[in-house]
Amino acid sequence: MMMRHEDEDYGEETRDLLEGLRRLAGGLETPPELRPCILARAQELLPRNRSRASRWWSMLVSWRPHPLVWGPVVAVACFAAGMLFSPTQLGTGRDSAIRATQETAHKRHTAAAPPSLTKEEAPPQPAALPLAPQDAAWPRPETRIAAGRSAAVRPPSASSPLPVEVTAVLPAALYERLVQEAQRRHQDPSTLLHEAVETYLRGTKPGE
Amino acid sequence: MAEKASESVHDEVRTAIAAGAYQQALELLADAYVDTVYRYCCRMLRGDTGRARDVTQQVYEEACKGIVGFRGASSAKTWLLAIARNQCLKELVVHERHSDLLHMHRADLARRVHAEPSWGSEADVLSQDGLRRLQWALDQLEPEERSFLIMRFGVGVPNELSVEEIATILGLSRASAYRKLKEALARLRRIVHDDAT
Numbered sequence: 001m002m003m004r005h006e007d008e009d010y011g012e013e014t015r016d017l018l019e020g021l022r023r024l025a026g027g028l029e030t031p032p033e034l035r036p037c038i039l040a041r042a043q044e045l046l047p048r049n050r051s052r053a054s055r056w057w058s059m060l061v062s063w064r065p066h067p068l069v070w071g072p073v074v075a076v077a078c079f080a081a082g083m084l085f086s087p088t089q090l091g092t093g094r095d096s097a098i099r100a101t102q103e104t105a106h107k108r109h110t111a112a113a114p115p116s117l118t119k120e121e122a123p124p125q126p127a128a129l130p131l132a133p134q135d136a137a138w139p140r141p142e143t144r145i146a147a148g149r150s151a152a153v154r155p156p157s158a159s160s161p162l163p164v165e166v167t168a169v170l171p172a173a174l175y176e177r178l179v180q181e182a183q184r185r186h187q188d189p190s191t192l193l194h195e196a197v198e199t200y201l202r203g204t205k206p207g208e
Numbered sequence: 209m210a211e212k213a214s215e216s217v218h219d220e221v222r223t224a225i226a227a228g229a230y231q232q233a234l235e236l237l238a239d240a241y242v243d244t245v246y247r248y249c250c251r252m253l254r255g256d257t258g259r260a261r262d263v264t265q266q267v268y269e270e271a272c273k274g275i276v277g278f279r280g281a282s283s284a285k286t287w288l289l290a291i292a293r294n295q296c297l298k299e300l301v302v303h304e305r306h307s308d309l310l311h312m313h314r315a316d317l318a319r320r321v322h323a324e325p326s327w328g329s330e331a332d333v334l335s336q337d338g339l340r341r342l343q344w345a346l347d348q349l350e351p352e353e354r355s356f357l358i359m360r361f362g363v364g365v366p367n368e369l370s371v372e373e374i375a376t377i378l379g380l381s382r383a384s385a386y387r388k389l390k391e392a393l394a395r396l397r398r399i400v401h402d403d404a405t
Contacts, residue, residue, distance in 0.1 A: 008371065008386065014393055017400065020334055020342045021361040027339070030246045031261055038238050038268040039231075045272035046230040054276075058226040061279050 213366065214240075214285050222280040230275050237271060241285055244367040245292050251358045252296035253303075254347040263299050267292045282376050289369060290377040293355055300351050345399040353392035360389055 010018065063070045170178070182189040217240040224233035245267050250260035270291045278287060346354060346362075359369045359377070369377075375385035 010390060010393055014397060016334060017342070017393065017397055018361050020339055021346070021357060022365060023334065024251070024339055024343055024346075025247050025358075025362045025364045028247045028250055030243045031257075034246065034261055034264060035238050035242050038242065038265055039235060041265065041269060042231065042234045042238075042272050045269060046234065047276060055226070055228050058228075062222055062226045065280075 214283060217241075218280065218284045221284045222278075225275060225278055225280075230272075233275060234268070234272060237284060237288060238268065241288050241367065242268075244285070244363045245288060247363045248289060248292050248358050249296055251346065251362050252293075252351065252354060253299060255343060259299065259303075263292070263295050266295050270295065283373065285367060286369070286373045286376050289359060289363075289373075293359075293377060296355070297351055342400060345396055348399050349392060349396060353388075353395060356385075356389050356392045357396060 060070075178189050178192060182192050185192070217236060221233045221236050224230070224236060242264065246260055246264045249263045249267070250257055253259045253263065267288065271288060274291075278284075282290075346357065349357070356374060359374050360371070361368060363369070371386045371389060372382050374380075374389070375382045378385060380388070
């Protein structure tokens with residue numbers, strides 16, 4: 001009759017007291033009409049319907065004490081979500097943006113470079129870009145070189161017959177002098193420039 | 209065995225609530241614990257069966273209001289007994305405020321004077337008169353102490369609350385709940401002993 005927890009010890013002297021308390025409890029009879037009254041009142045008080053969301057929520061909450069059940073479910077859900085909505089897949093992530101920029105740059109570079117250029121033909125990189133005469137047949141790369149400033153541009157090989165158009169920004173005074181000299185010689189300014197470059201190159205030793 | 213039955217009821221109640229079958233959940237609670245709640249209320253309210261009946265109904269009404277929010281963190285029995293404890297303490301406060309204290313003292317005095325001769329020994333506790341006196345001694349305890357003892361030993365053997373469950377209801381550690389229980393038991397024994405001598 002005595003229900004005792006292993007580590008509960010109330011002493012031998014209280015044994016009869018505890019037994020007495022239990023007998024007192026056993027001597028009480030619940031009124032038979034109490035249960036029907038409770039259920040009748042409950043019908044008035046209990047909520048009738050429940051939303052589907054709250055039902056799902058209750059279901060989830062009832063799973064909470066069982067991690068062996070919800071653990072794998074959550075893991076699989078996270079994996080599926082990761083596969084479906086990864087930034088790489090959607091093309092919205094930072095990596096894909098960088099990749100797209102790189103691809104655009106590569107395409108632009110490929111389009112700008114002459115198709116005949118190979119590794120063997122590639123000349124050493126000059127420190128400064130020389131001015132060259134223009135040829136209307138060649139698609140003109142838009143290269144602007146600021147005066148007094150060197151720029152590293154990859155020119156076609158020296159043996160290539162294709163001319164390269166170079167647009168240079170000159171100081172107004174220098175341009176005036178160039179035009180005046182061309183008028184004096186009755187030549188085109190570009191011819192003068194061409195000659196000037198050739199003269200310069202003849203006077204410059206390779207490797208200087 | 210009783211614990212297993214209690215767990216089974218708890219699981220069934222939780223499943224019913226999760227499925228939205230509140231009426232079924234409340235029927236389960238009523239079938240399993242109406243006797244327990246009634247006994248607890250009756251002992252807490254000093255054997256006043258009429259008030260115990262009313263308070264038991266109030267307990268289930270409160271359960272109806274709170275059943276949607278019941279998540280099963282504690283057992284259904286613990287939850288119900290916690291409601292019962294609150295309702296009984298509230299009822300005792302209200303009753304004592306409105307009752308005539310002198311009248312209560314007179315009643316107690318009359319009960320003691322007209323009682324059968326005192327116990328000769330502690331073995332008499334289990335006699336008819338001994339049980340009556342034990343009930344009287346129980347009523348002399350403070351409501352909180354009485355609540356401890358009734359929850360642990362006075363609601364019927366199958367549904368007696370463990371010290372852990374009492375600790376959960378009162379928001380105490382198991383050790384301090386056990387200590388308070390022992391203190392209440394010692395005080396009850398003192399009252400019984402003083403009365404006997």
